[in-house]
Amino acid sequence: MNRTLSIQGLYSIVALFFLYCLACVYFQVYAALAAPVVLMLVWVAITKPKYILYFVAFATPLSVHLIDERYSNANLSLPTEPLIILLFIGVLLKLLTSKNIQLAELKTVLSILILTDFAWLSITAISSTMPLISAKYVLMKSWYIVVFYFLAAKFFRSERVIKKFLWIFIASVVILSAYTLIMHSTGGFSRAFAYTAMRPFLPDHGMYAACISFIVPVLFVFAIHGKMLGYSSFLRVVCTVLFLFMVVAVALSFTRASWISLVVSLGLYFIFTLSIRFKYLVLIGVLAVGALLSNMDNLLTDLSRNKNESDDNIENHLQSVSNVTSDPSNLERLNRWSSAIRMWEDKPLMGWGPGTYTFQYGPYQLPHEMTIISTNAGTLGGIHSEYLRPLAESGILGALLFIGIILGVFLLAFKHQRLLTGADKYLSMAVFLGLVTYFAHAVLNNYSEFDKIAVPLYSFMAVLTAIEIRYQNAQKNSQE
Numbered sequence: 001m002n003r004t005l006s007i008q009g010l011y012s013i014v015a016l017f018f019l020y021c022l023a024c025v026y027f028q029v030y031a032a033l034a035a036p037v038v039l040m041l042v043w044v045a046i047t048k049p050k051y052i053l054y055f056v057a058f059a060t061p062l063s064v065h066l067i068d069e070r071y072s073n074a075n076l077s078l079p080t081e082p083l084i085i086l087l088f089i090g091v092l093l094k095l096l097t098s099k100n101i102q103l104a105e106l107k108t109v110l111s112i113l114i115l116t117d118f119a120w121l122s123i124t125a126i127s128s129t130m131p132l133i134s135a136k137y138v139l140m141k142s143w144y145i146v147v148f149y150f151l152a153a154k155f156f157r158s159e160r161v162i163k164k165f166l167w168i169f170i171a172s173v174v175i176l177s178a179y180t181l182i183m184h185s186t187g188g189f190s191r192a193f194a195y196t197a198m199r200p201f202l203p204d205h206g207m208y209a210a211c212i213s214f215i216v217p218v219l220f221v222f223a224i225h226g227k228m229l230g231y232s233s234f235l236r237v238v239c240t241v242l243f244l245f246m247v248v249a250v251a252l253s254f255t256r257a258s259w260i261s262l263v264v265s266l267g268l269y270f271i272f273t274l275s276i277r278f279k280y281l282v283l284i285g286v287l288a289v290g291a292l293l294s295n296m297d298n299l300l301t302d303l304s305r306n307k308n309e310s311d312d313n314i315e316n317h318l319q320s321v322s323n324v325t326s327d328p329s330n331l332e333r334l335n336r337w338s339s340a341i342r343m344w345e346d347k348p349l350m351g352w353g354p355g356t357y358t359f360q361y362g363p364y365q366l367p368h369e370m371t372i373i374s375t376n377a378g379t380l381g382g383i384h385s386e387y388l389r390p391l392a393e394s395g396i397l398g399a400l401l402f403i404g405i406i407l408g409v410f411l412l413a414f415k416h417q418r419l420l421t422g423a424d425k426y427l428s429m430a431v432f433l434g435l436v437t438y439f440a441h442a443v444l445n446n447y448s449e450f451d452k453i454a455v456p457l458y459s460f461m462a463v464l465t466a467i468e469i470r471y472q473n474a475q476k477n478s479q480e
Helices: 002-026 030-047 049-059 080-097 109-126 131-155 159-185 205-213 215-229 233-251 256-273 278-294 296-304 314-322 328-346 388-419 422-441 451-479
Strands: 064-067 075-078
Touching (some): 075 080, 080 451, 109 388, 131 159, 159 422, 205 215, 205 422, 256 422, 278 388, 422 451
Antiparallel strands (some): 064 075
């Protein structure tokens, strides 16, 4: 009897759906045809969000990025961003309807720092010089944090889910890199052609290099320490081959910031292998900064002698990183950074508002600092620094909180290397070194408002948080 009723119900639903489609076509309301699909996706987002999370992980590197030229930060990635918004709505509905909510993900140090940073961002959006732009920026950041940090951290309590998520993302990035290299080959692998070979999936080579760099250290750790992760010899060989392929892809992106970021990540790997404590790393950093400041005059003199500019020759292109006298790209960065500091001096506490730098920095440029690629209209990129952006847009506290998040990531990673063993230790190492590539890259560029970077950025931090929660639970169980 129940089986008959269920079959009749299925037939009824199919008939109603068919009649609905006919009505939409008859009345020429074609947009309404998407309603059943949207409702189905909302239902999946509420009941089975993990599967949409997997799909978004795969689709993100291969999504098509659309930009509204009237507003440089008004962007949309298809199909990922609508699905992220659906997941965001699903999480909010789940929170409103659930009677038994466990919020362990909110209690870790990294989570507290992220929430504090977001709270301050929201406050500075209220006092923003461009409230609409800031409100959109805060909303966009909220769905990345909710979906790819807090929701992901809940699923990442399972080691199997972490591995599956990472491999899904790796597969997509490898496909993206293979496509880009094929397109690049048609231009003879020249530097000029490298800037557009990744289109239509990404707008420029800098974002492309930052995106694919996330997985290079992950594959490196999987190849070297795959046995501790339960991987077979064959899979470790595959990881080695993919690692070498991705190194070539990053090299041929002609993105100097990403080249440097891989070197920094490799350096931290050796620091891990030498078991150097985090406090000693901080001490070394402080001494290095002190030595740099005390020899600033000599350093500036040496930099002024570097005449190497961006070039098809990789060696010359790398040496041009320190050319601050004639390389237009470097000079323009200095111009943007100087403008950001002057903006901060005018609004040191609250800043100009999240997302507003591009629209406000024009008047703060000085004529003698402007270059052949400078623009008052703000049509050729933003601040080119993830560290100076919060300083100009959210004041000194915004900058300190952003640095605090990075320090929180370092503290967790070093703690895990010291106290953990087995798979968790090396999963933590892999995602941390992936994050380091962006933290280093972010000195020279800022892409965290785009899904290509936001998804791996927050999900990799979510892995660290999930591993920390597992460790804390294990400690509590051992004490009981």
